[in-house]
Amino acid sequence: MGMTITEKILAKAAQRKNVVAGETVWLNVDILMTHDVCGPPTVAIWKKEFGEQAKVWDKQKLVIFPDHYIFTKNAHANRNVSVLRQFAADYNLPNYYDVGTERYKGVCHLALAEEGFNVPGTVLIGTDSHTCTSGAFGMFATGVGNTDAAFILGTGKIWEKIPESMKFTFNGTLPEYLTAKDLILHILGDITTDGATYRAMEFDGEAIEAMNMFERMTLTNMAIEAGGMNGIIAVDQVTRNYLNDIGVTGYEELYSDKDALYHSKFNYDVSKIEPTVAKPHSPDNRDTVKNVEGTALTKCYIGSCTGGKITDFQFAAKILFGQKVKVPTFIVPASTKVAKQLDVETINGITLKEIFVNAGCVIAESSCAACLGGPSDTIGRSVEGDVVISTTNRNFPGRMGSKNSQVYLASPLTVASSAVTGKITDPRKFL
Amino acid sequence: MENLIVGKAYVLGDNIDTDQIIPAEHLVYSTSDPEELKKYGHFALSSVPIDKAGLPEGGKLFISGDNYQSEYNIIIGGSNFGCGSSREHAPLALQVAGVKVVIAESYARIFYRNAVDGGFLIPYEGTEKLNDKIKTGDKIEVDLIDNKIKNLNSGKEYQLRPLGSVYDIVNSGGIFNYARQNKMI
Numbered sequence: 001m002g003m004t005i006t007e008k009i010l011a012k013a014a015q016r017k018n019v020v021a022g023e024t025v026w027l028n029v030d031i032l033m034t035h036d037v038c039g040p041p042t043v044a045i046w047k048k049e050f051g052e053q054a055k056v057w058d059k060q061k062l063v064i065f066p067d068h069y070i071f072t073k074n075a076h077a078n079r080n081v082s083v084l085r086q087f088a089a090d091y092n093l094p095n096y097y098d099v100g101t102e103r104y105k106g107v108c109h110l111a112l113a114e115e116g117f118n119v120p121g122t123v124l125i126g127t128d129s130h131t132c133t134s135g136a137f138g139m140f141a142t143g144v145g146n147t148d149a150a151f152i153l154g155t156g157k158i159w160e161k162i163p164e165s166m167k168f169t170f171n172g173t174l175p176e177y178l179t180a181k182d183l184i185l186h187i188l189g190d191i192t193t194d195g196a197t198y199r200a201m202e203f204d205g206e207a208i209e210a211m212n213m214f215e216r217m218t219l220t221n222m223a224i225e226a227g228g229m230n231g232i233i234a235v236d237q238v239t240r241n242y243l244n245d246i247g248v249t250g251y252e253e254l255y256s257d258k259d260a261l262y263h264s265k266f267n268y269d270v271s272k273i274e275p276t277v278a279k280p281h282s283p284d285n286r287d288t289v290k291n292v293e294g295t296a297l298t299k300c301y302i303g304s305c306t307g308g309k310i311t312d313f314q315f316a317a318k319i320l321f322g323q324k325v326k327v328p329t330f331i332v333p334a335s336t337k338v339a340k341q342l343d344v345e346t347i348n349g350i351t352l353k354e355i356f357v358n359a360g361c362v363i364a365e366s367s368c369a370a371c372l373g374g375p376s377d378t379i380g381r382s383v384e385g386d387v388v389i390s391t392t393n394r395n396f397p398g399r400m401g402s403k404n405s406q407v408y409l410a411s412p413l414t415v416a417s418s419a420v421t422g423k424i425t426d427p428r429k430f431l
Numbered sequence: 432m433e434n435l436i437v438g439k440a441y442v443l444g445d446n447i448d449t450d451q452i453i454p455a456e457h458l459v460y461s462t463s464d465p466e467e468l469k470k471y472g473h474f475a476l477s478s479v480p481i482d483k484a485g486l487p488e489g490g491k492l493f494i495s496g497d498n499y500q501s502e503y504n505i506i507i508g509g510s511n512f513g514c515g516s517s518r519e520h521a522p523l524a525l526q527v528a529g530v531k532v533v534i535a536e537s538y539a540r541i542f543y544r545n546a547v548d549g550g551f552l553i554p555y556e557g558t559e560k561l562n563d564k565i566k567t568g569d570k571i572e573v574d575l576i577d578n579k580i581k582n583l584n585s586g587k588e589y590q591l592r593p594l595g596s597v598y599d600i601v602n603s604g605g606i607f608n609y610a611r612q613n614k615m616i
């Protein structure tokens with residue numbers, strides 16, 4: 001019997017010929033990623049279990065990005081970054097990207113891609129649930145808790161139960177009013193927040209093939225919102241071109257066999273999908289933008305590993321060109337590279353940054369910022385009574401700050417259109 | 432760890448989240464103080480709605496009175512067992528209450544990993560839905576070698592999905608003990 005791409009990657013990492021869904025195997029980890037929230041407790045467990053003389057299993061394979069609580073006066077948050085800085089200095093770690101230096105990158109999941117740590121066919125484990133983002137590069141990537149990360153830090157190994165796979169095929173050409181965000185919110189409405197629990201979510205079809213890497217990452221990013229263990233898209237020419245541009249070569253391309261066994265398969269015709277939102281307070285609370293059109297807003301937010309990539313800002317700029325926003329609108333580039341690109345990318349000779357500034361948006365420094373609320377001085381954080389529309393990935397109560405705020409999740413096109421009118425607005429009005 | 436676990440079943444529905452297993456307000460107790468640790472057992476499954484507590488009838492408390500250990504040591508759950516927050520206190524609370532095995536249709540991945548890596552309990556998956564076939568209070572025999580369970584009340588047997596390495600990890604008392612015993616660290 002054939003294997004899925006996820007099974008093949010895991011078999012390879014387990015040094016096995018075959019694996020079947022449901023069995024448990026030990027994997028060799030290619031990259032362990034951590035950040036300022038989970039890094040310090042991971043290091044503490046590692047020291048406790050392996051002793052003060054503990055050794056990092058492979059310094060080249062450990063990647064640390066401070067990104068969550070960065071630009072704040074909060075003492076506990078700053079202490080976390082100090083712990084990481086000290087750890088990196090003590091062990092002379094090559095892949096530490098300190099804030100306040102030239103090396104600072106911003107949100108880990110995008111930084112992993114930009115820095116060439118996303119390598120097809122490999123296994124990447126991170127102390128963050130959205131580690132599944134990296135699956136857009138035809139690799140296995142998933143999140144773990146601190147105990148598991150501490151174990152990897154000392155051994156380079158992790159056990160995993162081989163997941164069953166679900167396949168999501170998108171046929172047709174994506175209309176200009178839709179983005180990857182609409183597609184993943186659409187899936188979530190169909191399968192709910194536990195619809196892919198402990199399973200792999202594999203994406204393919206014409207509409208996916210036509211997407212650039214950043215849009216693909218929006219899909220894999222939100223696999224965890226359905227409980228998925230990983231999201232994955234096989235390598236094609238788009239992947240190869242991206243990797244070639246940043247100098248990543250010599251990787252293994254793996255593909256699902258025709259006779260691979262799937263838990264389930266879903267087929268979508270993208271021409272039938274409408275601009276989509278997730279209403280408060282769950283990412284699976286799906287509705288069409290049309291149905292909630294006119295809902296009055298107090299804030300708009302474009303940022304995060306899901307919705308703060310260069311393509312997200314290109315979508316938003318298309319709408320905001322020559323317009324003025326009616327409610328406070330925050331532009332938070334996920335990475336410092338994206339922030340620089342805002343000065344370079346143009347529409348009709350005007351840079352994206354100028355478009356946003358002219359429209360009256362607030363441009364923030366690269367980090368997770370208000371995607372997960374954060375300390376009280378975090379830019380864009382929601383306050384009591386706020387009604388926010390956001391390109392982020394979660395809208396549980398209190399996720400973006402106040403428990404007494406409401407968050408709608410939507411595509412950058414929908415968020416930008418809503419910013420112009422101050423009410424939830426279908427992007428087709430501006431396209 | 433014994434290879435045959437015999438005990439009484441406590442049957443639950445789908446989506447038993449970590450807040451139902453151990454409500455957030457009780458996470459204040461020390462996990463290293465043996466007296467305080469008992470509190471975790473005492474409050475285990477205390478937020479399961481009473482009509483869903485001990486299916487099919489419901490209304491059967493998992494922990495009675497001031498006890499911290501349950502008369503039930505095998506949990507039969509539905510799908511997505513252990514969803515919600517990533518708190519490691521959830522499998523711990525069940526362990527303190529005396530639970531040795533959970534048999535569910537599926538697990539939220541982080542609960543599953545925590546249960547195993549902390550050496551708290553065995554998370555088995557059934558090959559079919561079992562929480563509509565077994566009743567709370569049924570006497571159950573779980574065979575960890577042949578991966579099957581027998582309902583001693585009805586005489587029926589059901590196959591479970593093999594545990595693989597998970598058995599060895601729980602048997603060693605958690606991931607770090609396992610690794611030491613196997614000279615991985």
Ligand code: SF4
Pocket residue numbers: 068107108109128130304305306367368371372392393
């Ligand atoms: S941007 Fe949001 S979802 Fe992404 S890593 Fe940061 S906090 Fe998590």
